[in-house]
Amino acid sequence: MHTKTIAQLSAALRSGEISSVELTTLFLARIKQHNPALNCYISITEAQALEAAATADRRLKEGDATPLTGIPIAHKDIFCTEGVKTTCGSKMLDNFIAPYESTCTAKFAAAGAVMLGKSNMDEFAMGSSNETSYYGAVKNPWDQGRVPGGSSGGSVAAVAARLAPAATGTDTGGSIRQPAALCGLTGLKPTYGRVSRYGMIAFASSLDQAGPVTYSAEDAALLMNVMAGFDERDSTSVEREVPDYTAELTNSIEGLKIGLPKEYFDGGLDDSIARVIESAIQAYEALGAVVKEISLPNTALAVPTYYVVAPAECSTNLSRFDGVRFGHRCDDPKDLFDLYTRSRGEGFGAEVKRRIMIGTYVLSAGYYDAYYLKAQKIRRLISEDFRAAFETVDVIMGPTAPSTAFKLGEKADDPVTMYLSDIYTIAVNMAGLPAASIPAGFVDGLPVGLQVIGNYFEESRLLNVAHQYQQATDWHLQVPAEFQ
Numbered sequence: 001m002h003t004k005t006i007a008q009l010s011a012a013l014r015s016g017e018i019s020s021v022e023l024t025t026l027f028l029a030r031i032k033q034h035n036p037a038l039n040c041y042i043s044i045t046e047a048q049a050l051e052a053a054a055t056a057d058r059r060l061k062e063g064d065a066t067p068l069t070g071i072p073i074a075h076k077d078i079f080c081t082e083g084v085k086t087t088c089g090s091k092m093l094d095n096f097i098a099p100y101e102s103t104c105t106a107k108f109a110a111a112g113a114v115m116l117g118k119s120n121m122d123e124f125a126m127g128s129s130n131e132t133s134y135y136g137a138v139k140n141p142w143d144q145g146r147v148p149g150g151s152s153g154g155s156v157a158a159v160a161a162r163l164a165p166a167a168t169g170t171d172t173g174g175s176i177r178q179p180a181a182l183c184g185l186t187g188l189k190p191t192y193g194r195v196s197r198y199g200m201i202a203f204a205s206s207l208d209q210a211g212p213v214t215y216s217a218e219d220a221a222l223l224m225n226v227m228a229g230f231d232e233r234d235s236t237s238v239e240r241e242v243p244d245y246t247a248e249l250t251n252s253i254e255g256l257k258i259g260l261p262k263e264y265f266d267g268g269l270d271d272s273i274a275r276v277i278e279s280a281i282q283a284y285e286a287l288g289a290v291v292k293e294i295s296l297p298n299t300a301l302a303v304p305t306y307y308v309v310a311p312a313e314c315s316t317n318l319s320r321f322d323g324v325r326f327g328h329r330c331d332d333p334k335d336l337f338d339l340y341t342r343s344r345g346e347g348f349g350a351e352v353k354r355r356i357m358i359g360t361y362v363l364s365a366g367y368y369d370a371y372y373l374k375a376q377k378i379r380r381l382i383s384e385d386f387r388a389a390f391e392t393v394d395v396i397m398g399p400t401a402p403s404t405a406f407k408l409g410e411k412a413d414d415p416v417t418m419y420l421s422d423i424y425t426i427a428v429n430m431a432g433l434p435a436a437s438i439p440a441g442f443v444d445g446l447p448v449g450l451q452v453i454g455n456y457f458e459e460s461r462l463l464n465v466a467h468q469y470q471q472a473t474d475w476h477l478q479v480p481a482e483f484q
């Protein structure tokens with residue numbers, strides 16, 4: 001039962017083959033068994049989950065169920081969940097019980113999904129390996145000596161090890177797609193503004209976006225049906241109709257125009273990864289797609305530009321953690337200045353401090369024009385690259401990450417190498433576009449992800465393109481041996 005997709009579990013719940021309480025109990029038992037090794041959950045909300053499951057069973061009996069009623073799910077610990085500890089992977093929020101619910105998690109609860117717990121993550125979603133979490137590193141279920149990717153590493157490891165059938169993640173520069181690639185899952189970062197950010201702890205507000213982590217594109221569509229939509233409490237959410245994301249899954253992709261950016265296949269890409277991506281592209285050609293080389297000339301500027309914009313936004317967003325209103329407060333402060341500096345000094349980890357310092361620097365009066373303003377201009381050029389590309393192609397494909405999962409500790413002391421893990425994913429956030437990572441094969445037993453980038457609000461097309469590939473392949477159904 002634990003290896004079934006949500007679509008299958010939903011059918012099993014409706015037919016009465018299993019109840020939500022039984023299903024939830026099964027996943028809770030798996031979490032107890034495997035979480036000590038994998039460390040993918042920060043909090044396990046057992047009592048609350050069993051209660052929600054019992055309610056879901058009543059809804060199922062009364063015929064008032066949605067496709068997600070009774071389905072267990074893990075939420076990234078970046079979403080505020082009322083009455084439940086919400087840490088964002090930081091010591092700063094180790095004692096924080098959220099007083100309100102994020103829109104995203106509220107929508108899942110309203111649909112009848114059962115929250116199993118809150119998943120581990122890089123501190124304040126800053127990282128690509130899940131090693132910056134105050135709660136310790138998460139292990140990759142495919143090889144526990146390796147990282148699961150980040151920052152949604154806990155969500156992704158939980159789903160890959162079948163400790164949850166699906167999870168939520170957030171993606172500011174790649175944090176859904178890169179870990180999904182490293183753990184062999186389907187991850188979707190929606191168009192900026194498609195999913196409400198209300199109650200999602202802010203890292204870089206112009207880039208942050210929540211999305212689903214699932215086995216299959218079909219499951220991602222089921223989650224998107226719940227997550228997507230306008231929210232008046234998020235001024236950047238877009239008032240636009242939400243389609244049924246499952247409706248186009250089965251459309252033919254005959255004639256689909258795929259663009260392959262030549263910059264994505266230059267130099268930095270591991271040969272073995274390039275071969276996996278090439279065979280995925282061939283599979284698409286066999287399904288009737290046509291392939292065309294394109295150019296995204298400003299690709300090389302995406303990472304450096306992001307590391308001006310994201311730290312700038314984080315330095316202002318994280319100024320609210322001052323030891324006064326919520327979060328960590330130092331003992332016996334001498335005066336207000338001491339309270340601020342020691343609370344922040346003790347509460348934040350090294351990577352977060354590094355970003356706050358960079359952000360404060362690039363926003364300072366003397367450097368604003370040279371760095372922040374310049375970065376904003378390059379950001380526009382990056383968006384223009386994509387706009388031009390989408391005049392001639394329907395989707396853009398390439399690798400999600402430049403390598404498979406790396407060893408724990410391998411890049412932890414070298415921030416720049418770590419930042420390059422997101423070289424193929426970051427430009428998408430800079431432009432606000434939707435993109436998915438789908439499992440496309442293995443190299444030395446480790447999963448490889450294919451990235452599919454779409455035009456604004458074309459999530460349905462991305463899911464259709466992913467689903468058609470998943471009908472022809474079974475990479476997305478592989479389960480690590482220990483967790484079968």
Ligand code: GLN
Pocket residue numbers: 125126127128150151170171172173174175176203310422
């Ligand atoms: N790895 C990138 C960073 O460290 C992206 C993180 C994210 O998408 N949240 O900022």
